[in-house]
Each structure stands twice: as structure tokens, then as C-alpha cells.
Amino acid sequence: MPEVKVDHEKCDGDGICVDVCPVAVFELKEEGGNTKSYAVNQDECLVCMACVVQCPQNAIEVNE
Numbered sequence: 001m002p003e004v005k006v007d008h009e010k011c012d013g014d015g016i017c018v019d020v021c022p023v024a025v026f027e028l029k030e031e032g033g034n035t036k037s038y039a040v041n042q043d044e045c046l047v048c049m050a051c052v053v054q055c056p057q058n059a060i061e062v063n064e
């Protein structure tokens, strides 16, 4: 089962991963005034790597 990790030290909550993921793995959530991406549907991940490639912060790691 794929593992999708978002490094919240790097994530700036721009939501690009939400837009590029074909299976809606990510959701933006606000916590303590900061918006971050959370991989809420990791089980759906197709390991297409679109999020990894597109994230300008290099904040996403996907492992098969």
C-alpha cells in the first residue's frame, strides 16, 4: 500500500497537490492559522508521482 507523506515544515498550503492528484488523496486543512496539505486518502494513491513532481516546495514523498 502506498505511503504519501507531506512535510509540513516545507508545505505552504498552495494546494497544487490537491489540483494535480487524479484520485483526491489530498485535502487542505487549517490548523493554528496555517493551511497545510494532508494526505487523507493515501489508500487511493496510484503512485503517479504528479504531486511529487509538481510541488514547488518539494514537500511530498510517495513510497510504494
Ligand code: SF4
Binding pocket: 004, 020, 021, 022, 023, 024, 025, 044, 045, 046, 047, 048, 049, 050, 051, 052, 062
Ligand atoms: S502520487 Fe499521484 S495518485 Fe498518489 S498522491 Fe500523488 S498525485 Fe495522487
